Amino acid sequence: MSGNMGDQRNWLEKLGDKIPGYSGYVDRERRRDIDKLHREHLADRLRGLKAPLTDLLRELSSSGRLFEVGPVDLALKKLDKLENRVRFASYGYAGFFDVVKIEQQQLDAIYQFDLALIEHVDRLEAKLNELKAKADTSEGLRTGSSEVTAVMDEIDRSFEGRYQAINSFGQQQPPGRPLFT
Secondary structure (H helix, E strand, O other): OOOOHHHHHHHHHHHHHHOOOHHHHHHHHHHHHHHHHHHHHHHHHHHHOHHHHHHHHHHHHHOOOHHHHHHHHHHHHHHHHHHHHHHOOOOOOHHHHOOOOOOHHHHHHHHHHHHHHHHHHHHHHHHHHHHHHHOOOHHHHHHHHHHHHHHHHHHHHHHHHHHHHHHHHHHOOOOOOOOOO
16 A cells, blocks of 8 residues: 555555445444544533533622522523533434435435534524623523523424434335435
């Protein structure tokens, strides 16, 4: 084998042409890796968003507003649960990663879920910034915390929709149909 990356790629492409199903296997592994990277990126962003909530909890506690920490603590626990769900999502995505034919429209649907998740995390970040500004009053703190948890619920629903869409792909594949096209 040559040290040139282009030569190696050509070699792999030739191997893929010679072994039936090999390119499908590589595509499946690439989808699995990309999915994991995407989920880790989202989970890392969610973890980073815990800092404003923990800072706010610390501020409330140090200023004697102990009776007001409840909504913020609830939001922090919900964010922690959401981060763990995204980070440790089951690899039970059988229909998406198994050796089945994936149509472009199915991939497009997953990409739409992925984009929606990123946009929801962006909105969550904005709501957390607003919460900091609203935290001066008890009412503002309750309202801001409620808005933050509502966005987290949207993220959770969107992630569940993505999970359901991925899992349904394998069920749509009729038995005996060619696995690779």
